[in-house]
Amino acid sequence: MNKKGVLLVNLGSPDSPTPRDVKKYLDEFLMDPRVIDVPRWARILLVRGIILNTRPKQSAKAYAKIWWEEGSPLIVLSERLQKKVQEKLNVPVALAMRYGSMTLKKGLQELVDQGCTEIKTIPLYPQFAMATTETIDVKVDELVAAHFPQVKITRTPAFYHREDYKEALANSIAESLANADYEHILFSYHGVPERHIRKSDITNGNCKMNGKCCFKMGSPQHEFCYRHQCEITTVNMAKKLGLKNGTYSTTFQSRLGFDPWLQPYTDRTIERMGKAGIKKMAIVTPAFVSDCLETLEEIAMEGEEIFQEVGGEEFTVVPCLNDRDDFAQVLVNMVEEWRIVNVDKAIA
Template sequence: MKKGVLLVNLGSPDSTNPKDVKKYLDEFLMDPRVIDVPFWFRSFLVRGIILNTRPKKSGEAYQKIWWDEGSPLIVLSERLQKKIQEKTTVPVALAMRYGSMTLKKGLQELVDQGVDEILTIPLYPQFAMATTETIDVKVEELKNEFFPQLQITSLPAFYNKPEYIEVLSKSISEKIENLDYEHLLFSYHGVPERHIRKSDITKSHCKIDGSCCITDSPAHEFCYRHQCLKTTDLVAKKLNLQPGTYSTSFQSRLGFDPWLKPPTDRTVERMGLEGIKKIAIVTPAFVSDCLETLEEIAMEGQEIFHEAGGKEFTVIPCLNDRDDWAEVVTGWIDRWRIVDVKTAIA
């Protein structure tokens, strides 16, 4: 069998025009694994309320971070794909879960090269319903409908893999080694607490009570909160961070349901109000800089910190197309090519 790889990231509007943003947000927010409520209510919420106001505001936010080449997330993902392709003989394609760079196009690109066995690599370190799971489900749907001949495997979450922790830690160290900062904040994308419970394969372990995430359980294989906390812990140990000098928070709340805590915006504000003058922030739920990292964190977060009395707000870039990150992904691909996916990142 001829093997191929499909890298998958979130996606982006085709432009900052509100019409393109609206089309993108409709696909994204109508995904039942993003807003997991009954269709009628999701449709009312998204198409009856959100899409009547948010596209213009989101378009303005995209304008602040848009590059001449296009969406930063798309451009950075393409650069990463190119570097990986140069390092391996396995065909490597790129697709997005939402937007015009569809999963179907990505799969077709590999099929056109004679590929009949594909490894999908969701570019998310931690597993979540709204990221990895929705990619896996959509790929399976497309396989059944259009590509029944394909054999498809998905790379498991790599939040705790030594080579990933190594390159993430190095990227942080390079930014802060000569930085006089007081606190390092690990900010992860937020999800509703119900997503954590829905992903609990034991149906009883995840209580989000402060202890379940540090108590061994099969549930951790699909527990986003546990995996975020574990990433922070492993990086802190790698960098020899002292207790009290770092913490974890969750950004991008939507709606009024309980979301993972503490929220990043309030955490940043609290630090400023408490007299902390210099903080650094890293966003390990993403491997590519995007609207959330470049606008929500780097711009809005900095503004909140300064208004609360803070002085220096340092944002650590995502891994993006770093050479060492491309080497890590290439290593997983080449080991999968020879053996299997579980061995590849064991």
């Protein structure tokens, strides 16, 4: 019998909030051709010629603001989640990061050392994106071909539409906002360049990037359309939470460079709503399952500062799913479903 194992994969983190470690991390991250998808010579010029000479010190200061005594929040929270999932399963569960010292190779090796020959990879991203899920899948394939040819990999598709995930996310939002007073809820997702959406369009041109095709259900490109999956996540949460039209919206954050990225932008929306008289805002970040630099510093600190500067008063940030029991159960359910399918195939 082949032994099964599970590899949870998150983004990653610098080893410490120092310019040296941040620079090393950013180099690996930004040199990924699925993150900055330009010719290698242009990527080297941009990343190593410009960004790495200016950003590490600034980013290190940002990381220092959110760093925990135990280490990087994203790493600590991911480890807590992995432990909860492992407690509920009788197959090995390992944790790896796409970037940083907790490498995918180490995660795969940990499972292989325990005798695993069938591994289910679970990227901890509810929505598919070229710069998140796809880069994990591609890197895993490269590592398996080079170092673990005896291992069979089962990929996990985007899970934004799973009922148990929707229930867990809705519960987390409802609990966080139970005693909060707010006029508008902002659903903020990590940003990607518009060209990433077009490159992921398996219909080669059906995506119109006009905000309309995202809501036409049944289109084949939606399996890999990040924008559609974000928009539908917001729609699903609005339905579950009973939100009225006009009291919620979808935005995108963390843009880089001068090319057009998905809009509307989170920071500009916060500023615009504050100027328009919104005094109390709540914000949710459903593209992130673990609190990290983008949620703890960019949203909870910078976002609140922008809001208050333009007259806003209350800015409530909903934590990510992190290591919630119901979210851990979502991952357990994915694994159990995979195992059942494998058993059925073996019997057949």
